[in-house]
Amino acid sequence: MPLATPDVRRHNLGLVLGRVLEGAGEARADIAAATGLSRGSVTSLVAELIDAGLVEESDVVAPAGMGRPRTTLVPAASAPCVLVALLDADHATAVAATLAGDELARVSLRHGRPMGDPDAIVRVLAEAVDAVAARMDAVARRIADVCVVVWAPVGGSPVRVLADTDLDWGEVDLLGLLRERSAAVAAFEGADRAVRLLTDAKVAALAEHGAIGGGALLYLKADSGIGGAVVLPGVEESGTRVLAAALGHLPVVPDGERCACGQHGCLVTVAGPDVLLSRSGLGPLAAEEGLTVALEEFVSRVRAGAEPCASVWREAAREIARTLQIVALTVAPDVIVLGGFVAALAEDVDAVFRTIQPRIAQAPVLPVAPVLGSSLGADAALRGAQRAARTRLLADPLAI
Numbered sequence: 404m405p406l407a408t409p410d411v412r413r414h415n416l417g418l419v420l421g422r423v424l425e426g427a428g429e430a431r432a433d434i435a436a437a438t439g440l441s442r443g444s445v446t447s448l449v450a451e452l453i454d455a456g457l458v459e460e461s462d463v464v465a466p467a468g469m470g471r472p473r474t475t476l477v478p479a480a481s482a483p484c485v486l487v488a489l490l491d492a493d494h495a496t497a498v499a500a501t502l503a504g505d506e507l508a509r510v511s512l513r514h515g516r517p518m519g520d521p522d523a524i525v526r527v528l529a530e531a532v533d534a535v536a537a538r539m540d541a542v543a544r545r546i547a548d549v550c551v552v553v554w555a556p557v558g559g560s561p562v563r564v565l566a567d568t569d570l571d572w573g574e575v576d577l578l579g580l581l582r583e584r585s586a587a588v589a590a591f592e593g594a595d596r597a598v599r600l601l602t603d604a605k606v607a608a609l610a611e612h613g614a615i616g617g618g619a620l621l622y623l624k625a626d627s628g629i630g631g632a633v634v635l636p637g638v639e640e641s642g643t644r645v646l647a648a649a650l651g652h653l654p655v656v657p658d659g660e661r662c663a664c665g666q667h668g669c670l671v672t673v674a675g676p677d678v679l680l681s682r683s684g685l686g687p688l689a690a691e692e693g694l695t696v697a698l699e700e701f702v703s704r705v706r707a708g709a710e711p712c713a714s715v716w717r718e719a720a721r722e723i724a725r726t727l728q729i730v731a732l733t734v735a736p737d738v739i740v741l742g743g744f745v746a747a748l749a750e751d752v753d754a755v756f757r758t759i760q761p762r763i764a765q766a767p768v769l770p771v772a773p774v775l776g777s778s779l780g781a782d783a784a785l786r787g788a789q790r791a792a793r794t795r796l797l798a799d800p801l802a803i
Contacts, residue, residue: 415440417797419448423458423476424503424793430473449476455801457482457502478503483547483803484539485792486587487785488532489603490553490577492516492569492627493693495528497535499546500789502796502803508538513693518571522580529584536587547803548792549591550599551577552606552784554627556647562600568663569627605645606787607779608632611740612643613790614778618737621730621772623650623723624783626743627694629671633734648730651675655726670726674719676744683712695781698744705748716748724755724774731772732761742777749776 415438422434429437435445452458459479484507488497496511514527528551539546555567564575578600581588588598608622612634620634629651635644651671652664659668672678680689680697683704689697704712727739739756741749753774760771779786796803 413799413801415444416448416451416800419445420452420457420502420800421793421797423452424478428461428475428477430475432473434476452800453479455803457800457803481542481544483545485548485789485796486532486535486539486546486550487788487792488528488549488551489785489788490524490528490551491603492554493695495524495531496785497528497531498785498789499535499539499544502547502793504786504789504793507544508535510534516570516693521570521572521575521577524570525577525580525584529581529588532581532585533587546587546591547796548599549588549596550601550788550792551581552601552603552788553577554603554630556649557600557602564600601788601791602630602647603784604630604632605647606791607742607783608634608740608787609643609645610779610783610787610790611742611777612636612645613786615738615740615775619734621648621727621734621736621739622742623727623739623745624742624777625651625674625676625723625745626698627676629675631730633730633736635734650726650730653726653729655722655729670722674722679715679719682715685712702744702747716751720748720751720755724752724759727752727756727774728759732769735769736772739772739774740777741774742779742783746776746780749774 418438419434422429422437431445431449432442435442449458456479458476461475461477478501482502484499484501486497486499493516494511494513498509499507501507510531512527512531514524517523536546553564554569556565557563558565564572564577566573578598582592592598604624607624608620611622612620617636619636622634623629623631631648631650633646633648652662652666652669654666654668655670656668656673660672661667662669662672676694676698680686680701683701685697685701688700701712705716723745731739741752745752756774757771777783
């Protein structure tokens, strides 16, 4: 079904704005050549984006040879921004960024992990969100999109956290609590805009997919628990499919330890961060300084070959590799990316993964995907949420 004229206009505005965000410094003629739009159309679209305060003209560039000087285009210095809040097992973090992904402000506060007390944690999250929003107000920068990312599954209508074993939560209306505690969130929703609640694995996988340049991606992350996602590429970004994958709850050990999910032998029971820290004697450090500090120490000791961390990790690496093998034989990824603390130990998992491939006459039956550590680090979910927000906003730029 062909798009109606207003829909075509919105699509083309998003196309041009996206091009400016990705390749700041391009001239109108460059955008026309890259998008296939006529120069006249690009000129008209750019004029609308300038009037909307999203784009501005920059330097006049003289061509190397003969010809007229070219005026380049860049995102407007005062264009609206996006705000992403991330709640993990240790911290509440809020980040404001431009539509191009450049960071404008960040506040990260440790919440102390009060188990079973969502209101106490939301108070800290609200403090971080309001502090960043105040910084944007101080420079007259409007917030166009707000989302909250959690290390937990979300769902329902209205959307809520379904359960968070890291914080000992059951079902929690996180956005409802945040609305009560955060003046910035209440004001944003009061302007008829919706705050989104997202699970971190899916948006982190989206960011990792962009970082590796496409293809089918299998993503596993381990930070407090173990999660993951599968990214199946489409023709364009809007067609990319991101499928949540509860990798931590794949039962990989027959008749193994009972998991909190009710199954036996889940990956998280033999390779989850809390399990590894406990077996390595680093549980007290995690309780005192937080999971992030304790896992950094764990990785450092593994790399140094210090026991018992090295032995504990070797066993965990085998189980993680086995889990990846089960999923890889199903989805045939082009690449496997590990996030969280295991990113720093990806070579160990890759080595085990390659030894357990099915073979006929000594040759692998299928292409073996490389297992790589994340290039985005702890900010993968933040980057993915920013990218998702930008995609939403580019669908109708004049409504930003």
